Amino acid sequence: MMARLSQFRLRGLVFLAIVVFALPLFLSNPFHYGLATQIALIAGAVVGLNLLVGFAGQISLGHAGFFGLGAYFSAIMTGTYGWSAIPALVVGAVVVAIIAWVVGRPILRLKGHYLSMATLAVGFIIAIILNNEREITGGPDGMPVPPFDVFGWELSAFGQYSLFGMDISGDLAWYLFAGVVLLVAVWLAQNLIDSPIGRALRSVHGSEVAASVVGVNTAKYKSLVFVISAVYASVMGALYGHFQGFITPSVASFDFSILLITMVVLGGMGSTIGVIIGAVVLELLPQVLADFQEMEMVLFGLILMLTMIFMPKGLLPTAANFLTKRRSKSAGGDA
């Protein structure tokens, strides 16, 4: 699946950086920037989920719960209690990490269907709580989120800023910020994968038995990757809230959890760049289908089924495989 990691690692990151910084040349209006920012933030969460699902081979059908928790924690702390954005984000991540650790330990002893059920249940419970506790969260109607701020300086999509002497609109500023955050997220994830911890995680997927006989405490590593992916979701959720300026419990919904998992699966589990492509495709789909809005659900379901049946490895790995086969065929090798 992921061939020659160390070589692909750097190439993938550089490719992504180029895309991120070159994109503004092709975007022209606030709507485009807004969409791109949203995609970047969600992609960041998906990169984290990929560590759990793609690399460590676990399942989580409730990951939106952590995204929502991060979003709401920041929203409540900055909105209701006047905290500054970064402390709220960090403390929120710690809180989510603790919750993920506590919940993860017993859950990750389960496998397959039972694990999927348990993660589903956790996600739902979080969504239901967020939905019901009106006084704190605003209930189903949602709540506003103050803009992101760093030491008093605000980052808002409606602001005007200057960078290196150039005038930048708030949309562009947010987009660049989100892009950088995504790059950092990918860099950290890639560092994790190509390391002893990363191999231990991947061995949980490859062969738990093999891992344990060489000394890997598989329970501990499953917990670790679960917590890390939850923290990714939490941080991205918090930023998402600040960016949108408003959140509703739908950020923690089952539908969103399924969307996140689909992005991982579509892009190619275990391919960091692949899942970002998955996120881009699935976020752009509603835009492309704007005229066929009613068909959206049908198409989405169809994509899920067709990808899993015919390309279970995902878009990117299947394409990569296809290309390597082509190359070796033309080179005269026995493909």
Add this chain to the structure above:
Amino acid sequence: MTALVEVNNLSKAFGGVHAVESVSFSVDAGQVYSVIGPNGAGKTTLFNLITGLYTPTSGEVKLHGESIAKLLPNQLAERGMCRTFQQMQICMNMTAIENVMLGRHLTLKSNLLTTLFRLPALTRGEKAAREKAAELMEFVGCGEYLDTEASAMSYGALKRLEIARALAAEPKVVLLDEPAAGLNAVETAALEDLIRKIAEQGITVMLVEHDMKLVMGISDRLLVLNYGRVLAEGTPEQIRANPDVIAAYLGG
């Protein structure tokens, strides 16, 4: 001298099936100790009991004189015990060298901080681990496959890879479960050499095998199992001459 591995009156029943019954023996450090017996005699079950994958119904296993009863397989690895599997357990989602580097897990010190930010401490450790892993792959004879995807390797190469991974953990005792299964005569001869080389390094080797030539050629002592019970135990010469063994196993 305390035996390295001690098995006392070990039994394992699955429902009504007595896979292993009242088995006792001990293995001294530096020996090559083989367990043989017909199919279904309980050899792999015995290995699984010794390596902590199964819990015994009764009896005990001791490693370095310490009972392994409460220990998980990864804790046994920390105490110097490693193994390979009859049904190969290779991580097909990694390259060959990554599989062997996985075996270095216990020797590599890493924490989340050095990992996430790729600090020099980590890169140094990775470099050393990679070198050691490449060395081991040479040692077992699959040095040409370093960065090959495990899923692209041949059966024989993978079997050797698994041994490399087990050795990477620097064990005191390594248990090989049917390492010759599926290998042709040439590959089996190479395996015999390899096992000899491993033993020469002072590592205790325990073997479950069907290939009589291989087993007789390299073992210091043998244990013969039949229907989960010990049929005979001794040196290759003793076993060869044992009438019960001849009747039950070696045939005519």
Add this chain to the structure above:
Amino acid sequence: MFSEFLQYLFTGITIGATYALIALGFTLIYNASHVINFAQGEFLMIGGMATVSLTAMGVPMLLAIVLAVVLAGLLGIALQRLAIAPAKNADVVTLIIITIGASIFIRGLAQLVWGKQYHVMPNFSSDQPIEIFGAVLNSQSLWVLGVGAVLVAVLVYFFTRTLTGKAILATSMNKDAARLVGIRTQVVLMLAFMVSALLGSVAGIVVAPITFTSYDIGIILGLKGFVAAAIGGLGSGMGAVVGGLALGVVEAMAAGYLSSDYKDAVAFSMILLVLFFMPRGLFGAKIVERV
């Protein structure tokens, strides 16, 4: 006090019977193919929605029900042939996502055909509620319980007395062995999905007058049915029934005595408790992992 308790009990048993039927559908498919069919709830939805729209078009109620059930059955077969079978030996995650995709697909189709509104189905018999010891029972509940009991009886007979039923059980225990004795496993799998769909759709029709019906009721009901099956022990028919009834009653009690806002959270909390302390469920088989 007592009448309140009785009220909750009736509500609980009624909805519990629905959960039990959905859980049986899950169990059936799981037993035959080791697939957890996340689209199970959609059969329920199809049953209810198809009946409503057919009757709205003037089709007599009984015929509408039959057609709706047949439609669901065909859908079940289609699901097995087109979505599950092609995936062959895919791993658990893949299969789960395929059935989730199928459920979204079916829901999308339903939304296209029937729109997003809620629909109402009249009670089968009288609209007059029945009074028992101060508690009020919707007459439709008796239909739910009655039909449920009949279906369970039919299933028991089917699996213990008929050759086809036994063939399905045999396939679930050992697919290769079953094939070797001449059982056409492909047919068996299709049958399992079809029967499961029939079960689900009938449950959906019978309960529709009580709960309203719309294109998206399938998800939460399906999930709760799954929870019920897991509580009872995945793979056990008796477990499915007991799990369903238990879930229904606990849910109703919690909603009545504690908080109705958190009604849905009951099912999910119960499943977490079961998974942590009794993963095999109440009647599940012991899982032995061999290396």
